[in-house]
Each structure stands twice: as C-alpha cells, then as structure tokens.
Amino acid sequence: MYIAPEKTRTPSGGQGASRRELIVGAALVGGSLLVGCSPADIMGAGAPKTDFGAFGPFIKIDADGAVTVMNKHQEMGQGNHAGLSAIVAEEMDADWSTVKVQHAAANAKVYANSLMGVQGTGGSTAIANSWMQLRTAGATARAMFVQAAADAWKVPAPEVTVKDGVVSHASGKSAHFGELLADAAKVTPPKSVKLKDPKDFTLIGTERVRRKDSLAKATGQARYTQDVYLPDMLTAVVAHAPRFGGKVKSFDDTAARKVPGVVDVFAIATGVAVVADGVYAARKGREALKVEWDDAKAESRSSAQMLSDYQKIARGELTPSDDKWAPFTTKGDATGQFDGTDVLHATYDFPYLAHATMEPMNCVAQVDGSKCKLTYGAQGHSLDQMAAAMVVVNLPGAIEIETLFAGGSFGRRSSWDSDYVVEAVQIAKRVGRFRPVKLVWTREDDMTAGHYRPMAHHAVAVKVGKDGYPAAWRHRVVVQSFAKASPMMASMMVKNNVDSTTVEGTAGSPYLAATPVVDAQVFTPHSPVTTLWWRSVGATHTAPVMEHTIDQLAARAKIDPVEYRRELYRRAGEAGARHLAVLNLAVEKAGWGPLEDGWTRGVAVHESFGSVVANVCEAKVIDGEPRVRKVTVAVDCGIAIAPNQIAAQMEGGTCYGLSAALFGQVTLDKGRPQQTNFDTYRVLRQNEAPQVETWIVPSAHPPSGVGEPGTPVIMASLPNALFAATGKPVSSFPLVKA
Amino acid sequence: MSIELEINGVKRQVAAEADTPLLWVLRDELHMTGTKYGCGIAQCGACTVHLDGQPVRSCQTPVGSVGAGKITTIEGLGGTHPLQASWVKHDVPQCGYCQSGQIMSAAALLAATPKPTDTDIDAAMSGNLCRCGAYQRIRAAIKDASGELAVTAKA
Numbered sequence: 001m002y003i004a005p006e007k008t009r010t011p012s013g014g015q016g017a018s019r020r021e022l023i024v025g026a027a028l029v030g031g032s033l034l035v036g037c038s039p040a041d042i043m044g045a046g047a048p049k050t051d052f053g054a055f056g057p058f059i060k061i062d063a064d065g066a067v068t069v070m071n072k073h074q075e076m077g078q079g080n081h082a083g084l085s086a087i088v089a090e091e092m093d094a095d096w097s098t099v100k101v102q103h104a105a106a107n108a109k110v111y112a113n114s115l116m117g118v119q120g121t122g123g124s125t126a127i128a129n130s131w132m133q134l135r136t137a138g139a140t141a142r143a144m145f146v147q148a149a150a151d152a153w154k155v156p157a158p159e160v161t162v163k164d165g166v167v168s169h170a171s172g173k174s175a176h177f178g179e180l181l182a183d184a185a186k187v188t189p190p191k192s193v194k195l196k197d198p199k200d201f202t203l204i205g206t207e208r209v210r211r212k213d214s215l216a217k218a219t220g221q222a223r224y225t226q227d228v229y230l231p232d233m234l235t236a237v238v239a240h241a242p243r244f245g246g247k248v249k250s251f252d253d254t255a256a257r258k259v260p261g262v263v264d265v266f267a268i269a270t271g272v273a274v275v276a277d278g279v280y281a282a283r284k285g286r287e288a289l290k291v292e293w294d295d296a297k298a299e300s301r302s303s304a305q306m307l308s309d310y311q312k313i314a315r316g317e318l319t320p321s322d323d324k325w326a327p328f329t330t331k332g333d334a335t336g337q338f339d340g341t342d343v344l345h346a347t348y349d350f351p352y353l354a355h356a357t358m359e360p361m362n363c364v365a366q367v368d369g370s371k372c373k374l375t376y377g378a379q380g381h382s383l384d385q386m387a388a389a390m391v392v393v394n395l396p397g398a399i400e401i402e403t404l405f406a407g408g409s410f411g412r413r414s415s416w417d418s419d420y421v422v423e424a425v426q427i428a429k430r431v432g433r434f435r436p437v438k439l440v441w442t443r444e445d446d447m448t449a450g451h452y453r454p455m456a457h458h459a460v461a462v463k464v465g466k467d468g469y470p471a472a473w474r475h476r477v478v479v480q481s482f483a484k485a486s487p488m489m490a491s492m493m494v495k496n497n498v499d500s501t502t503v504e505g506t507a508g509s510p511y512l513a514a515t516p517v518v519d520a521q522v523f524t525p526h527s528p529v530t531t532l533w534w535r536s537v538g539a540t541h542t543a544p545v546m547e548h549t550i551d552q553l554a555a556r557a558k559i560d561p562v563e564y565r566r567e568l569y570r571r572a573g574e575a576g577a578r579h580l581a582v583l584n585l586a587v588e589k590a591g592w593g594p595l596e597d598g599w600t601r602g603v604a605v606h607e608s609f610g611s612v613v614a615n616v617c618e619a620k621v622i623d624g625e626p627r628v629r630k631v632t633v634a635v636d637c638g639i640a641i642a643p644n645q646i647a648a649q650m651e652g653g654t655c656y657g658l659s660a661a662l663f664g665q666v667t668l669d670k671g672r673p674q675q676t677n678f679d680t681y682r683v684l685r686q687n688e689a690p691q692v693e694t695w696i697v698p699s700a701h702p703p704s705g706v707g708e709p710g711t712p713v714i715m716a717s718l719p720n721a722l723f724a725a726t727g728k729p730v731s732s733f734p735l736v737k738a
Numbered sequence: 739m740s741i742e743l744e745i746n747g748v749k750r751q752v753a754a755e756a757d758t759p760l761l762w763v764l765r766d767e768l769h770m771t772g773t774k775y776g777c778g779i780a781q782c783g784a785c786t787v788h789l790d791g792q793p794v795r796s797c798q799t800p801v802g803s804v805g806a807g808k809i810t811t812i813e814g815l816g817g818t819h820p821l822q823a824s825w826v827k828h829d830v831p832q833c834g835y836c837q838s839g840q841i842m843s844a845a846a847l848l849a850a851t852p853k854p855t856d857t858d859i860d861a862a863m864s865g866n867l868c869r870c871g872a873y874q875r876i877r878a879a880i881k882d883a884s885g886e887l888a889v890t891a892k893a
Contacts (some may be wrong), residue, residue, distance in 0.1 A: 678781035685864045689873035
C-alpha cells in the first residue's frame with residue numbers, strides 16, 4: 001500500500017531494484033535534498049538519544065526472562081505482531097508462550113523499513129523487510145545468553161543449548177533467560193551470528209504462531225486512538241469543504257460558540273475546526289456553524305462525467321493537457337495489428353472506492369511551541385513526522401509518536417499528505433500549552449474526505465493467433481495518479497511519466513510476457529479529488545482486467561480457462577512458473593468443472609507484492625445479486641511464518657475484495673461525494689460472506705507479504721464465474737448497481 | 739442534567755443532556771472505551787451493548803431513554819464469557835475494532851438461542867460489520883462456544 005514494486009521478486013528472493021530507487025527519492029522529502037544523508041538520517045534528525053539496552057532496539061527482556069519484541073510497524077489487523085515476534089522467538093529459542101510484543105517508537109534511524117528507507121508500514125512489506133533484521137537480532141541475543149552460560153558454567157559455548165527460554169548444558173546445568181539476564185547483558189554482542197537453517201525451525205511455520213492481541217481485542221481492552229482520554233483533553237471536529245479543492249471563504253460561528261461545551265472555533269487550512277470538551281458537543285457545534293465555501297478551484301464534475309471523459313481519452317477522442325500518454329510495456333510493432341476480425345475488444349470501468357476502516361481517521365496531538373507529541377494508530381511514521389514538523393517548525397525526528405492499534409487501515413492511515421495528522425497538529429498548535437486535542441472524524445467525514453482508490457478505465461484489444469492465444473496485445477489505462485499529486489511521491493514512484501502503481505499487474509503480467517507484440521500505455525488525468533493506495537493498489541483494477549480478459553480469450557478459443565492459463569504460463573517461462581504452481585494447487589484443492597443448481601466456478605491468479613495468489617470461487621446470482629459461497633485460495637508467499645494468520649489474511653483479503661467487487665463505489669454529483677455512511681456505501685456483511693479455504697505453497701524462499709495479495713484475486717474470479725454462467729462479460733464495477 | 743444509569747451492575751451518576759447518545763456517555767463521560775463508535779447511525783454495530791439483555795445500538799439510544807434499564811457493555815462480560823475464550827481460540831480479531839460489538843451481539847444471540855443455526859447467526863450478526871472480513875471465524879467461534887463447532891472452521 002505504501003510502495004508497490006514494479007519488479008517481481010527474483011527466485012533468490014532478492015528485492016527488485018525499483019524499491020531501492022525509491023529510497024533515493026525519499027531523500028527529497030520535505031523539498032530539500034541533503035547530499036550524503038540517508039532518508040533515515042533526514043527523517044530521524046532530531047530524534048532523542050535512546051539507550052535501547054543490551055539487546056538492541058528490537059528486544060527487551062524482563063527480570064523473569066519474558067521477552068518483549070518491539071514492532072517498528074503498525075499492527076492494523078494484518079497480524080504482524082504475531083509474525084514479527086515469532087521471527088525473533090525462533091532465532092532466540094525464547095518461550096513463545098510468554099513472548100510479548102509492543103509498538104516501537106517513531107525513530108527512522110533505528111526503525112526504518114529497509115524496503116522504504118524510512119519508517120512506515122505498507123506494500124505488504126512488514127515481514128519481508130524485517131526477516132533478516134529480526135532473525136539477526138534474535139540470534140545475537142541468543143548468542144549472548146549462550147556465552148553468559150558458558151562463562152558461568154565454564155563449559156564450551158558450542159555445547160550450550162537453548163529451548164523455550166531455558167539455557168542448558170549436558171552436565172545438568174540449566175537456567176532461564178531471567179537468571180542469566182545480568183550476565184548476558186554484559187556480553188559483547190558478536191559481530192556476526194549463525195542463523196538457523198530453516199529446516200530446523202520449531203516455531204516458524206507452525207500452528208503455534210498465533211495472534212498475541214486476541215484477548216485484548218475480545219475484551220474491549222485493546223487501545224485505539226478513539227480510546228485515548230488524557231487529563232484536560234479537548235475534542236475537535238472539522239467542517240470540511242463539501243467539494244474536493246474547496247476552501248473556506250468565510251464563516252459565522254456565533255451559534256456554534258453558544259453550544260454548551262464548545263471551547264473554540266477557528267479556521268485551519270482544510271476547513272473550520274470546532275474544539276469542545278467532548279465529541280457530542282463538538283459535533284453539535286459544527287452543526288450550528290455557518291460556512292461559505294470558495295469552490296473556484298474545486299472539482300465540480302460528476303463522477304459519471306469524469307468516467308465518460310476517461311473513456312474518450314482511451315479512445316483518443318480527448319487529450320487533456322495535464323498529461324500525455326506514457327508507454328509502460330512495449331514489444332514488437334503493434335501497427336495495424338488490431339483492425340481485423342480476429343481481435344477481442346474489452347473495456348472496464350472502475351469507480352472510486354473508500355477504504356471505510358471500522359475506526360474512522362483520528363489523531364491525538366499535543367503541541368507547545370515546536371514540541372509535538374502524537375498518539376494514534378500511526379502507519380506512515382516518518383512521513384507523518386515530517387508533515388507535523390513542518391507545522392510546528394522542528395526536525396522530523398523530534399516529533400514524538402506513541403503508536404496505538406489502528407482500527408483497520410487498508411492503506412488509508414498512511415497518506416502522502418498526512419491529511420488528518422496535519423489537521424490535528426494545526427488544531428493542537430492553536431490550542432497550545434501541550435494540551436491534548438483529539439481530532440475525531442465522523443464516519444461522514446471519513447467517507448467524504450477522498451483519498452479513494454482512483455477511478456479507472458481500461459481498454460484492451462487482443463489480436464488472437466490461429467492457435468487461439470494472444471498474438472498482439474494493446475492496452476490503454478486511464479486512471480488518476482496519486483503519486484503525481486505530490487512532488488515527494490512523484491520523485492519516488494514516477495519514472496518516464498509512469499506512476500508504477502497505476503499499471504502494476506498489467507506491467508509485469510505473465511500474459512504480456514507470453515505475447516509477442518505488446519503496446520501498453522497509461523494516461524493519468526488530474527482532479528482535485530484525492531486518491532491513495534487501497535489494499536493491493538494497482539492490482540485492484542489490473543487483476544480483474546487481465547484475468548477477465550483471459551477468460552474471454554479462452555472462451556473465444558473454446559479452451560478451458562485453467563488450461564488456457566497453464567499454456568500461457570508455460571509460454572511466459574520463469575515469469576509464469578509460480579503462477580502455474582498456485583493455479584494447480586487451487587484447482588486441485590477446489591475441484592474444477594461444472595457444479596449443480598446454477599452455481600459456477602471462476603478462477604483467477606495474480607501476483608502482487610512478491611506473493612502469488614490463485615483462487616477458485618463458487619458463485620451464483622440469487623435474487624438478482626451475485627453470491628459467493630466458497631473460495632479456495634492457494635498462496636505462494638515464500639516461507640510461511642504464521643500459517644494461521646496467512647489464512648486470516650486470505651479470508652479477510654477475499655472479503656475486502658469481494659465487498660468492493662459487489663458493492664463498492666463512491667460517486668460524485670457536481671463534485672460532491674454521494675455516499676456518506678454505511679447506509680449508502682454498502683459493504684459485505686456476515687450473511688454475504690463466503691467460506692474461504694487457504695492452501696500455502698511450500699517454499700524455501702524468503703517471506704513476502706500477505707496483507708494485500710489476497711484482495712484483488714476475488715475481484716477477478718467472481719466475474720469469471722458469472723461469465724461462465726452467462727457468457728456475458730463484465731465491463732464495469734461494482735457488480736451490484738445501487 | 740444528572741442521570742443515574744445502571745451499568746454492568748453498578749449504579750453510575752452522569753452529567754449529560756438527555757438527547758446525548760448512550761455511546762458518548764459511556765465513552766466521553768465514563769471513559770468505558772470497549773464500546774466503539776463506527777457509524778453513528780446504527781449501520782455497523784460497533785457500539786452494541788445490552789439493554790435489559792437485548793442488543794441495542796448505543797449510538798442511537800438517547801441516554802435519557804434508558805431510565806432504570808440495565809446496561810451491559812463488553813467490560814461487563816468480564817473476560818470470562820465462553821465467547822471471549824472462543825474468540826481467542828479461533829484468533830477471530832484482526833484490527834479488532836468491531837469485535838466488542840460482534841461479541842455483544844453474539845452473546846445476546848446465545849442467551850436467547852443456545853444452539854444457533856447458520857440462519858440464526860446470519861439474522862443476529864449481519865448488523866455487525868467487520869471490514870477486516872473475519873466473518874467466517876466469527877461464525878466458527880459462535881458455534882464453538884455453543885458447542886456446535888463449525889465443520890468448515892479452519893482456525
């Protein structure tokens with residue numbers, strides 16, 4: 001969600017160069033290029049000096065020997081509290097039952113995401129970027145305990161063993177971590193340590209790796225931003241412009257200030273803030289507020305008009321001056337290839353989507369002069385520190401962040417403009433004296449504040465060879481680019497005028513690798529409507545486009561869609577090898593072929609964030625709406641650390657994608673979002689949720705992510721199942737029209 | 739105005755306008771944060787509490803309408819309810835924000851229907867949204883707590 005790789009992972013598990021190039025771009029953050037400084041140096045500048053203790057910034061050990069792992073990432077549901085702490089526990093041979101995990105502080109110098117260069121969670125990278133770092137931290141701590149025991153017992157270190165936090169020697173000597181703690185802390189950490197051979201893992205890959213937060217979350221004790229109550233704290237809401245790009249012209253706060261509990265009313269950059277002693281008073285104050293808006297630079301079109309413009313752009317009938325077509329995959333000579341009758345034409349329309357996390361955006365801020373503390377479900381720590389630092393005029397590392405659980409994110413809490421964080425800091429700055437201010441967005445604020453999955457239109461033409469397989473592929477994508485909306489993001493993610501997040505999944509597709517002639521281009525029209533990564537990012541539209549086009553080609557060639565894919569993966573060579581494996585596994589476990597009573601199966605395969613996922617779904621139209629009863633998922637995510645949580649992410653990712661495919665859309669009427677809450681923005685409910693069964697491809701490769709890759713595949717397999725039933729292709733989403 | 743409420747068996751005095759939703763009294767006045775705000779219009783179920791044993795959406799329950807009714811919140815289940823153990827066993831939560839409401843709806847379901855069918859679960863639980871999509875584990879955990887372990891549950 002944060003950064004999307006344009007290159008697939010190499011078989012050796014090395015990360016694509018594109019990710020590292022992003023780090024260079026990150027050095028531009030804040031508009032200043034500091035030559036010779038790493039992004040982490042810039043983002044960490046001003047950080048307080050911290051003594052992390054003998055075992056470094058990731059491991060703390062209590063006097064009783066219990067190990068606490070510091071999670072530099074955000075646990076927003078994806079289960080990284082479990083996976084990350086299991087990596088440490090495995091190499092340490094700690095007692096997993098007593099291992100605890102906490103969110104770490106914001107400090108880019110020690111907690112940078114090694115795939116981003118700065119501290120942040122996204123792009124399904126938490127496990128992947130921490131893998132070697134946490135294994136090394138765990139193995140180092142283990143070596144220190146072993147050495148301490150060897151010294152105390154006067155035995156050779158190689159003869160000392162560790163199991164479940166107990167250090168032992170064949171002589172019968174034995175001590176738990178707590179008993180050796182003081183001595184181990186004095187051991188000089190070894191410069192290099194031997195990591196375990198994965199075949200010797202006893203925790204990783206087992207069902208024992210379970211969540212550490214389930215009890216807190218089942219008892220209402222888990223702490224979210226909404227739950228922060230500090231002495232003397234104020235609550236703020238903001239009246240936002242009804243249209244994207246609108247500004248405050250004037251406001252009358254006479255009535256608002258008379259509402260009991262309202263403390264202050266003032267304008268900030270994005271609207272008018274109402275500060276009160278509680279949520280209900282703040283909201284009543286805002287209702288009493290009269291604001292006149294300046295919409296001169298606001299989006300005033302309807303989304304229907306915008307989509308119509310996108311379609312015209314794709315057909316070459318309209319060329320807005322704010323962008324130009326950018327080729328992203330080119331092979332051979334496409335001239336004149338798409339004029340004949342042997343060509344399949346397909347178009348696809350995708351609406352704006354809200355993330356609609358269960359906990360709306362919010363942030364607690366305290367400001368006194370240039371001193372600033374934030375308490376919230378931080379996801380983009382470094383970017384938020386930089387944005388806050390610019391408001392209070394300080395160094396980014398000096399902005400203190402206490403990270404809490406986030407009530408869902410799906411990409412939303414890490415926005416390129418730190419939108420709600422900046423609002424909170426601006427309000428707290430005005431309040432001053434370090435008085436805590438909780439900025440609360442209502443559901444309506446959250447849903448109408450944009451940062452949507454961009455609207456998109458694809459136009460595909462595939463010339464079919466005599467054998468029924470693609471001979472030439474023309475692809476036009478028209479989609480808003482959020483990377484281009486911010487110079488900082490553009491420097492990281494736009495190359496040759498291509499924002500990689502707008503085309504990933506079409507770019508890099510094994511189907512294009514298997515096609516001799518390709519002409520694929522993207523156009524990114526501008527709008528004041530803010531857009532953002534949304535769980536699986538570009539794949540949310542490229543996966544359904546590629547996979548549904550394949551099913552149409554297979555039908556045209558009268559070849560079974562599974563067989564058709566297998567042939568294309570073979571033709572794609574290495575680019576299709578992992579796809580073939582997950583496809584075969586999903587089909588084997590799901591069964592393939594006709595079903596009874598009007599149910600049909602659909603299949604899809606897609607790679608995102610280094611993981612490849614296939615699923616087979618069973619669908620039927622009931623009472624006019626598609627229903628999915630069962631989804632069989634196969635996933636290749638490298639070494640599986642927490643199989644139970646990988647399954648949870650496939651289950652949840654499938655529901656998230658299914659919800660969007662069936663119901664998700666934000667439409668604009670004269671620039672105003674028409675969906676404001678769950679009564680108008682329909683999402684998947686218990687009675688509509690399928691049973692998801694997950695199968696993991698055994699792998700010796702380093703782990704890749706699972707938070708996002710499950711999501712886009714159902715958005716493709718469901719249309720394929722419906723196509724199998726009716727022979728009518730799907731050309732627009734959502735499938736259930738409001 | 740001062741209002742007396744009985745919450746989890748304890749009488750509490752709160753100062754609030756009568757039209758204030760019970761949700762905001764629980765949270766802003768009493769700092770009982772287990773009950774969550776999700777939508778404010780009774781569409782998501784995150785704010786579900788029991789009023790005299792019945793599940794209600796506290797965001798749409800004016801505090802002045804509660805009277806002598808007995809309120810039970812997630813804190814009132816005490817961490818010992820069979821559903822809470824089942825939630826842990828199945829690792830139901832992801833982000834966890836909706837789970838207080840899910841468990842309160844499920845607890846009311848089991849109190850009225852100790853052995854719920856899938857249809858019963860659909861009827862009782864479809865008002866509680868989970869954006870993480872933990873639905874199948876919620877279903878499995880309810881069945882497990884009721885003694886009817888779902889055969890399809892993997893967790």
